[in-house]
Amino acid sequence: MTDRPVLDVLEDIITTVVEPRAAEVDSTGSFPRAALTAFGEQGLLGLLSSPDVGGLGGSLADAAQVVRRLSASCGSTAMVLTMHYCATAVIEAHGPDDIRQAIAAGRHLSTLAFSETGSRSHFWAPLSTAAAEGDHVILDATKSWVTSAGEADSYVWTSQPALADAGATLWLVPASTDGLTVAGPFDGLGLRGNASSPVDARGVRLPLSARLGDDGAGLDLALGVVLPVFQILNASCSLGLMDAGIAKAVAHATAARFEHLDQTLADQPVARQHLAAMRNRADAAATLVDDAVVALATGRPDAPLRMLQSKAVAGDTALAVLDEAMRVGGGAAFRKDVGIERHFRDARASAVMAPTVDALQDFIGRAVCGLPLFG
Ligand SMILES: Cc1cc2nc3c(=O)[nH]c(=O)nc-3n(C[C@H](O)[C@H](O)[C@H](O)COP(=O)(O)OP(=O)(O)OC[C@H]3O[C@@H](n4cnc5c(N)ncnc54)[C@H](O)[C@@H]3O)c2cc1C
Known part of the structure; x- marks a missing residue:
């Protein structure tokens, strides 16, 4: 464990452990064990654990930042950590002290x-x-x-x-x-x-x-304790995938050259329109997710609605943004070397993870119509 800021610690682990293995994790489907071990050793598995049991006592906002940054480098690792934080939330509230301590000490990984x-x-x-x-x-x-x-x-x-x-x-x-x-x-x-x-x-x-x-x-706990964490962190995964996809699309567009025109792809107005639309959509989704985090932390009356919207909006936006990133990248993005296609594939999961985007749209529709969530 260390006293350094969590995001600095994370950046080191990403550089030395996560990114060197990210391609292998995707191509072989291997579990990112080395990253999880590093997170445990450096206190990140205990980010949401109370200082009373040795944890970092971080907030949902802290976890959202961690998951978003991690997802930009490896979506699989970010989802493993997301599920661990969701499980930790309920274990912190109702679990035994020995497991709470083991999570805080980085010796225990959980999931839903x-x-x-x-x-x-x-x-x-x-x-x-x-x-x-x-x-x-x-x-x-x-x-x-x-x-x-x-x-x-x-x-x-x-x-x-x-x-x-x-x-x-x-x-x-x-x-x-x-x-x-x-x-x-x-x-x-x-x-x-x-x-x-x-x-x-x-x-x-x-x-x-x-x-x-x-x-x-259990349903009260699933909806009241687990769901807010899952919604925000799953949305943060989507935001991180968009960050990475946009960065790679921009890098490609500014480097790929039409030699006969003495221009890059970014000199084409249509490519710039796509890049602008991607950035606008991603930033709008991120702003909504940030607002949901504030609403939950301050108990604002609209917190339940914002919480439902966070995963629906970020998940749907990621599908659109990464589809557009693939288009900007052209045939080059169709191959793995530009790196966008992995984020495109990873982003598909959020829409089908429960509550699925379709189910969330139904819940949100019920909420805005003043109907009970479960009819
Ligand atoms: C990568 C990944 C990791 C996962 N990890 C976990 C995990 O750790 N723990 C866990 O418990 N689950 C996990 N899941 C499962 C996930 O949460 C969903 O339960 C699962 O993906 C649903 O698949 P299904 O085929 O059963 O969908 P179905 O329920 O058959 O849904 C099929 C389609 O119908 C739509 N639909 C269903 N009900 C409604 C409704 N009421 N309103 C509108 N549309 C609706 C859905 O949106 C979907 O498009 C994971 C899924 C993925 C893809």
Whole structure:
């Protein structure tokens, strides 16, 4: 651990560990373990952990800056850290001190296991079960997507309640528990190094003390504690991908030459129009995400709306901006050497990560019409 500013520490890790491995993480789909080890050693895994347990006591704004900068260099690593911070938020609120201390000390990586085969992206309606058995619980589930599956030390897990009549329940499931099976390696279009595989639970036996919060209160925690962190940090991933895509498009446009005209691509007005539109859209999205962070931190009345908008706007904008970056880059960007196509692929994930952009648009529409979020 170090007393240096977090962003300086991050920059060092990015230069020495993340960027040298970023291409390999993408091409082979390998988990960015070296980066996670460095984050642990330098205190970044404990950024959101309380100083009471040895953490840095950072804010959501701090985490947003970290994730945005990291995403510009490796989207996969940024998403792994995003999921760890989401899990940390609920573990900080309801988890045991030994795990809180382990996270703060950089010895424990966690993640979310919400999405299920049966309820798909509707994480608010888990079908997986928790059967009370004395002072233990038996979990059965078919989780469809878990970032850091088989790599994390624990999963923050949703299920139906054990005894309560309605709602959902959250559990802290150690990854080493008998009965958990991780499906084969992840082979996706983008974010290829974040080990997003299905996880099956058959007769997973845990002490009741593994519960996070009250039985039946899991949905309140998922929406009240986890969702704001996920929305802002997922949006920050999208912002970082746009930062990188725009920087590479500008670098290419100002370097690629039409020798017969004695001009660069940036001397073409149409290319400049595209670059301007990309910058305008990305900055507008970033301004909205920054405003959402302030709204959440100050408890502004519009904080829930801004929070819902943050991922929808940043995720959608990233799709448009990186599509445009590919167009500016022409055939050169179609190859991997310009580097834009990886950000283009990585940006696709946000739109389908729950709550998906489509679902968010529905929630936002409900909110502006004064309707309940879940009809
Ligand atoms: C890289 C990556 C990492 C992930 N990591 C995790 C993780 O760590 N933990 C986790 O729990 N999950 C994770 N997920 C899963 C993710 O959150 C979604 O649950 C999953 O991508 C949904 O896929 P699906 O095929 O089940 O979508 P479906 O639910 O089948 O949706 C298909 C389409 O229907 C649309 N749709 C569905 N419902 C509605 C609605 N109510 N209104 C409007 N449109 C709707 C969706 O927008 C989507 O376009 C990850 C996904 C990806 C891609």
